[in-house]
Amino acid sequence: PQHRPLAGRTAIVTSGPTHEPIDPVRYIANRSSGKQGHAIAAALARLGAEVTLVSGPVALRDPDCVHVVHVERAEEMRDAVLAHLPADIAVMVAAVADWRVASSAEQKIKKQPGEGPPVLQLTENPDILATVGHHANRPRLVVGFAAETQNVSANGRAKLERKGADLIVANDVSPETGIMGGEKNSVRLISRQGEENWPELSKAEVAERLAEKIAAMLG
Numbered sequence: 001p002q003h004r005p006l007a008g009r010t011a012i013v014t015s016g017p018t019h020e021p022i023d024p025v026r027y028i029a030n031r032s033s034g035k036q037g038h039a040i041a042a043a044l045a046r047l048g049a050e051v052t053l054v055s056g057p058v059a060l061r062d063p064d065c066v067h068v069v070h071v072e073r074a075e076e077m078r079d080a081v082l083a084h085l086p087a088d089i090a091v092m093v094a095a096v097a098d099w100r101v102a103s104s105a106e107q108k109i110k111k112q113p114g115e116g117p118p119v120l121q122l123t124e125n126p127d128i129l130a131t132v133g134h135h136a137n138r139p140r141l142v143v144g145f146a147a148e149t150q151n152v153s154a155n156g157r158a159k160l161e162r163k164g165a166d167l168i169v170a171n172d173v174s175p176e177t178g179i180m181g182g183e184k185n186s187v188r189l190i191s192r193q194g195e196e197n198w199p200e201l202s203k204a205e206v207a208e209r210l211a212e213k214i215a216a217m218l219g
């Protein structure tokens, strides 16, 4: 008999970076491979959930048995996520760009001899996790990630409150850890019930354990 504790549950997962256009050929983005988010979507599906993965631009195959929506910009990602509410579970793993260019150019910006570089006016992007965490149709379980380079617990705990999440998966992404773009992850789970440190695991193993944890939390 298969172990499918999430059968009958719906989940929305975000993954990858967002690309915020400067002009038709240039963009602003965070570093993100999408490996962790895609693995989580696949793991939730294996436990029986009906999963929608909203993915920014990544070089990964769409996971099997998951409905994938491809987006580029943060605003598109937010719209796609909200279009899939209500859901039982939301896991926001995407490395959403905090800012976008206020008015991106319709034509390629040309180098102007003697004029110096262009000045980009930035504006804040929507916080998708916070929007979902405080939404009237809030999923029963809202999970966020926190990539920190210092004060992992304090920053994770603050994020839990600010974003209305039930669980924050925090990791130390200091360059020396090699986590960014790598296969391994070492995370700390932060909830209102307390904290849990997981040993260094592959991103696939983090995804498996997190999906089991989510199933247990939903009861």
Ligand code: C5P
Pocket (backbone or CB within 6 Å): 014, 074, 092, 093, 094, 095, 096, 097, 098, 125, 126, 127, 128, 129, 130, 143, 144, 145, 146, 147, 159
């Ligand atoms: O504030 P910070 O970017 O560190 O928060 C990380 C968490 O918030 C991640 O779960 C990320 O997917 C989510 N987030 C979001 N929309 C943003 C910024 C972050 O959903 N604009």
